[in-house]
Amino acid sequence: MFIDFLKKYFFVDSHSSFGEDEKTFQQSALRILLALTISIFAISELHSLLTQSDLVLLGANSVYLVLLVGLLALSHRHTKVSAVLFLTALVTTSFLLLTLSNEPYAEKYALVSLYSLPLITRLLFSFKASLAAMAINIFPFCLMAINSSDFGQIDTSSFYFQLLTFVTLNIGLPLAVSRIIQTLENNASHMKLLYKKLNNNYAMYEEFFENTGTPTLLCDQRGKILKANQLARDLLTDSGQHNFTDSRIVDWLTPANDTKGLFWQSNLAECTLKQRAEVHIQIRRVALNQHGHYALHLQNNTQLHAIQQELESTQETNNRLARLDLLTLLPNHRHFCCQINQRIAEQDQHLTGAMFIIRISQFKLLNKQYGKDSANKVILNFSKTLQKKLSEQAIIGRLRGVKFACFVPLGQTYLIQKNLSTLIRSVLPSQVTVDGSRLNMDYQVGIAYYHTDGKSAEELLEHCEMALEYSTSTDRFSYYNHSLENKLIEEHKLGLKLSSAIKNKEIKIWLQPQVSPNGQICSFEALARWQNNGTFVPPTSFIKIAEKLGLLPLLAENLVRELVATLTVWHEEHIYTPIAFNLAGQELMNDGFFALLMSLIADNPWLASMLELEITETSPVMTHPLIHKRLRSLSQYGYSIAIDDFGTGQASLGQLIDIPANILKIDRRFVSPLPEDQRHIDIVKSTIQLADSLGMKVIAEGIETKEQANLLTALGCQTLQGYYFGKPSPLTDWTAKDNAKAKDLRMVY
Template identity: 30%
Template sequence: MLTSTYHFKSSHKRELFNKCLTPAFVCDAKGRLLDANVAAEPLLSDQQTKNLWHIFDMGREELSTQDKHCQVVSLIQDSSQQSLFLLYVDKLDAKDQIYLVRAKPQLKYFNQPLGVRERPFFYDALTGLANHYAWYRRDQHRLYSAPCALVLIKLHNLRAINILVGMQSGDELLRELGESFKAMSSSSIHIYRFPGAKFLLVLNQPVESLENWLYENLSQLLRDELSCQDLQGMHLDWRAGATLYRNQETAQALMEECSIAMAHTSPSYPYVCYRDEYQMVIAHRNRQQNRIYQALENEQLDLWLQPQTLASGKIVGYECLCRLEDSNGEVIPPDEFLPYVDLNNWYAWLAQLVWARACELLSDWDDRLGHVPLSINLAGPELLDERFYQMLLKCYSQSALLRQRLGLELTETSMVGQLAQTKQRLSSLAQAGVTVLIDDFGTGHASLAQLVDLSISILKIDRLFVSHVLDSSIHSNIIKASVELANSLDMKVIVEGVETAEELHALKALGCKMFQGFYFGHPQSYQKLLEQFKS
């Protein structure tokens, strides 16, 4: 029996490990065994068995973590029993690279030829195509059969299809596509099914233009016409990234080039060939993401204030606009950091920092600036974060100052697109006394019922209408109707994007009373605003 050197974080996990009916091991990334359960004892031939590779022929030197869920499946053969096992590898401790390995026994393959033994491993059960293991472990030699090109194909909207019509129809789609790929296969075109909705085409034939080949061959193959009734009329969003083999490149490097090319696809350009400059773009994105992450991690965030005024110029409030600063003190504007917040779902993280800074502003507020309300912007998804939502409820319920002085601002577009739970929580906050502002009003599709249900306090009319108020009666009429609607619902209106005296005069004639824009003041930090008042 192997001497245990790993301590589980709880006795419950230790008990589950010991009572697992399939062989289970704890090891590090190099396969060194730290623990094994009772079911694994028959595979531990003697006390010299200290490494996972002594038990299974893995064909590698360390455990893989390529899968985004930190789970890989590897079919291996136990040399002592001539049995096949399916390995499930999960991370137990990411920091120390400790893994839990479960070995599920497969069918016995005594005296079977190699081709029969390897088939369950190297072939995809759903489509019958060779799979990614076949490519990485068996067929990489095809790279050196010049010329060679790799094409990685992905059904971009498979997840949406599975949600709309069910996974069974999604599987039927993949099976049908597998048959089309089989018909396309030849001695110079090899096709592999990769995890998810990805397929790899390996071309061992000369092509005058790889991009032309993609459009000529894939456009017909990846068509929308399908036999499955549930999928009739449904658009299939196919994307493909391709690259050519060049001397000394590895299969993994080429796959990364295909993925980089695919990242540059769009509905208008679904097939893209790799270019060296794409690598520079990816590197720039990674640097930018790290720059933004570090700014959030170090709480290098400031709120710039833009005044909201009456026509006379009297300030009646401020909108707090978030700005990040990198380690060099350079300001990162919203149009640079917000896409990465969305991409990485950092909404709650950013909102927590903005909230904390806004509360600091209120506590340090100089009376000379007037006791006027502030508002911070939310995107909507952060309200689904239970911790952040409960914090908002608690703080607002306990502080009359916050209810009077700190509003929450969401765009009409984001509000309409939110889940029912988000709208319910926003409505609960409004009923608790929170001032809710709808930004960019008129650019979304909020219904009258939604405005009433959410207990909106203030509508902010978008700059899109203000910029045409002098030359378009349609835009003027929309502004006038919005003001009349808000008045009938006992809501206030702030008109955004006012930049000239002529615009201000026209807006006053339409019944507008509160304004925001460069005509009245640019966003600036609290310190600069305070210095301006002092001077």
């Protein structure tokens, strides 16, 4: 107990960090110094009493001892005043001993006390005060130096001892202690900053959990609730003020259909509130592997459940199902047309309006990634949001799949295409929430005007469909005009011919050389060429049509099989010139084509060094997780992966993380302005440096001049491609006459 008292008294607050309370530190230091001084004078007083010393000295010693005890008591509330009085007493006593006493030991004690003054001052006050004390001590040092001289002759040994004592006690120790204190203060400031950041991060995580946008519970594996946000409290209780700590999930929810066991550990569970069985709750589990806990997202499905029951319970519901979409309860195609035609018949003379079809982009990928149930929730949330934002005069219907049709009566202002596009954008939700996750929404819209583009709902829908076919990722709003109809017919005819050409294997492979900086051909890129009625169709045209018609997997399979057959012959002839084959993404989504690639390299391991796969980065499908998973599998089996058209696509730097590529191709649009455009030079240079840092090979496309080739070589590009080195030529040119032309490039390892 006594030790604890002394510790608490002298260290005041040992748990506080240095710099956290300067007054506390100074108070503690002052108490320790006073206590030590009192101890010395108490021992001196006792010694004087035992030896019956001079009464004057004994009285002075007693007075000084009383003064020190008083300062120790005063230090509790007046630390600064006590410190000043303590230093004053110390200086006064030292100067009296130095000037009045003739005893040698008194002189030494006085000097030691004075030379210790800067150190004590630094502990009790600031660094500047310590410097002032150092300056004051110059006077006693000079005084002692003069006293040590005899008729102008200085006692060398005494002087150097005085100098050493002066420098050590008066300068060295105070500066060293000041440095230590400064380091402690800096560390304390740094710890304060770290503590503040830690608190900020904790507050941010708390805020994130509280504002996830969905009712969320955090529980352990046994169902004990560790944390609940406000939305969850509001959902499970009437007041939302209940403390969920130490309660269990089974105290609040009952599993539907008499499910037994730990229902919260399943990925998806249907429950009802224990206190209100009419409230239906859906639980979606997310496992937190690091802590072994579960985050449970709750969704109130009471309204949906009630609607489903109502639809199944009455004959009126069955009649409505014939006219409405089951999921969204919007008019289906037939009923939508009936409503519009009825509106036209009633207000034909005064009615102006527009019809537009909305198609949710990339919905098939969303369906494949999140599942049918989540995809249906996206459709349901979208339809509800659309109904809220459109006026009551608008007619909304769901045609099929992810297509929604709207007919909107228009004023004169919105007959202008720019204003109508702005109006449509304003009603389309940019995000929808599914199971607590916010999904960004992209759309394609085909638009037609009533009267101008059609006079019935069926005609307007047909023309909207035509316009929708020509919407793109950059121009998502497409308006119908009569030339579109002719263009669509021509494209349809071309699509029929293309389908026949692919099935009959009429699409040919051409090769374009890829050369090293010294001009030697080191590899090829395989290009698809289609000659229709004696005229070559641009690849950008027929590849786009093939993608729309879903023909890319079959086209890619035909070309890959032909390439592998050629590479097999080359392998037997010891011709080791690799060929790169381009994929747009749709092919890799096809299970059959992916299985073909895996089986080819399993049966022919040498293909790993002969067949490269180029991924066109401009394809939106390339950001899909399934593509990334399959590319990683192909890479692990040995295929080289190249990112084509780098810098022009969906997420260039993101692709470097998600795709296991070891080759980077710089697009021609960055190469063509070289060498005149310094900005493009910097872009190409930084791209090459980025690839080098990642250990990737770089290929530059579209080189057409010697200056471009020299510049790219100087920038460190290892492989060059373009018309300057060679235009694409048919594969048969390289395989004719027993592969004579290819043998000229034979590279024997």
